[in-house]
Amino acid sequence: MNLFERLVLRRLQSADAGAEAGGAAGTEAPAASAVEASADKPADQTSAADKPVTTDKPAGDADKPAAGDKTPEQLAQEKELADKAAADKEAKDKADKVPEKYEFKSPVEGQEFDAEMAAVLDPVARELGLNNEQAQKLVDIYGKEILPKIEARQQESWAKQTEAWANEVKTDKEIGGDAFDANIGLAQKALDTFAPAGLREYLENTGLGNHPDLVRCFVKVGKAMSEDSMIMPNTGGQRSAADVLYGKN
Incomplete structure (x- = not known):
């Protein structure tokens, strides 16, 4: 017998009993309904309010910090890392800024950087917004890559000129x-x-x-x-x- 058939059977039995008792079914029906409602619930559907609340921690976890809590050592380590990151950022920001005065170094070891060249390069680097490291890269590229090629071409051109003079003298x-x-x-x-x-x-x-x-x-x-x-x-x-x-x- 399924749940619906059981419900109909109980309704019929209740109606018969009420008729015999001379109208007493009006007071007993709610009780039957309550019983039926209770009977219709599955056995495992118990109200949350009826379940006991357990607040005790498992044995051995009493000394552990709750979720989200950190030990003093962890907090100190995090602060140290945060301070280091802030210092690194400050140093980087400072290095990325245009300096009050560029400190150029000669690309040729053992030589001093030419003061006249520094006077020419300074306003250009400042206008471009270069920091000292970026400006020095330009100096190094010019001194190590560009200038030697210019000098080699000048020497080659001068050699051709002197050779042409010698030929002119011979003729x-x-x-x-x-x-x-x-x-x-x-x-x-x-x-x-x-x-x-x-x-x-x-x-x-x-x-x-x-x-x-x-x-x-x-x-x-x-x-x-x-x-x-x-x-x-x-x-x-x-x-x-x-x-x-x-x-x-």
């Missing part, structure tokens, strides 16, 4: 051609006689000794020195080297 109508070797010998003689050692070294190292006008000058001096004697009407004797060089009569 010059006055001092070149078949007379080139003899004229160069005369110029060398003049250099050895009048030019200090430092000047000769400088002309050789820089390539300026190949300049056509300079070669012509020393060739003329060498020719004048090679003449045995030059009788001058106002001196009655030979012209000195100073006369040849400085045009004295």
Whole structure:
């Protein structure tokens, strides 16, 4: 018999009993309904209010902190980490700011950074909002990568120029051609006689000794020195080297 059939049966039995008792069913029906309602509930559906409340902690957990509570050691460790993070952030923010004065270092070890270059770079770095580390990177890139390439190109260009001068001297109508070797010998003689050692070294190292006008000058001096004697009407004797060089009569 299912639950609905049981309910109908109980209703019928209650009605019959009420009729026999002469109307007493009006007072007994609520009690039956209460019984029925109780009987209709599953056995395991007990009201929460009827269940006992247990507040005791399991044995061994009495000394443990409740959920969310932290030990003093944990709190101290968290504070230390928070202070370190704040200090690191402050240092980073400070480093990211444009400094009052940039402290540039020379990209070449052992050399001081050029003051004039610093004066040029400072306003540019400040306008770009660079911190000291970022500005120094520009200095390093320029000094280690860009400047050496510029200098190499300049040296290459200068070498081509001095070589072109030498070729011009060799083909010059006055001092070149078949007379080139003899004229160069005369110029060398003049250099050895009048030019200090430092000047000769400088002309050789820089390539300026190949300049056509300079070669012509020393060739003329060498020719004048090679003449045995030059009788001058106002001196009655030979012209000195100073006369040849400085045009004295």
